[in-house]
Amino acid sequence: AAGVIQSPRHLIKEKRETATLKCYPIPRHDTVYWYQQGPGQDPQFLISFYEKMQSDKGSIPDRFSAQQFSDYHSELNMSSLELGDSALYFCASSPGGGTPGQETQYFGPGTRLLVL
């Protein structure tokens, strides 16, 4: 079965640079979530989208922005990167809009970002 695709899988950036992470949800899933997992930490919710609209927002820095496109893929844009942004970034998808199973999120493999 098709899974969530994230690209790139690994990314190395310098401080103050920008980064764009991409997420392609499971086919027919219209809801996307982004999470950040620091080293040795649990994943923290950043932001979510349903039908291309932002549906919820968590502890996402103002330097980060995200959107969901017409084909339901999503991009997380990160600017003015800081050392503390080094983390594993997960995208998850679920069916939305009253579809059975909408509560269950399926995660992609993650993008490991290292800021030097």
Next chain:
Amino acid sequence: AQKVTQAQTEISVVEKEDVTLDCVYETRDTTYYLFWYKQPPSGELVFLIRRNSFDEQNEISGRYSWNFQKSTSSFNFTITASQVVDSAVYFCALSGGGSNYKLTFGKGTLLTVNP
């Protein structure tokens, strides 16, 4: 606010032993969902099981079973006859009802299964 507590930070067992991972949660929602995810050393998060707050029936799926007790706000997960491949960090997670399903995770339990 929602909160998930996994009191066990690390557990070490020998292969074929049964192991239970504990999870206690707090929520004000009347409808909520509980999950267990597995994160092996490779880093991905793998969905294992989901339980709805309105269904307290406990189930067994292969070597996995879970015990959901609303009265004690606990959602424990048991692996029977553990295998080395079960070695991973296990996260218990909670989401609310309505249209907001963002997950709140516990700190995770590192399970090491030794041969």
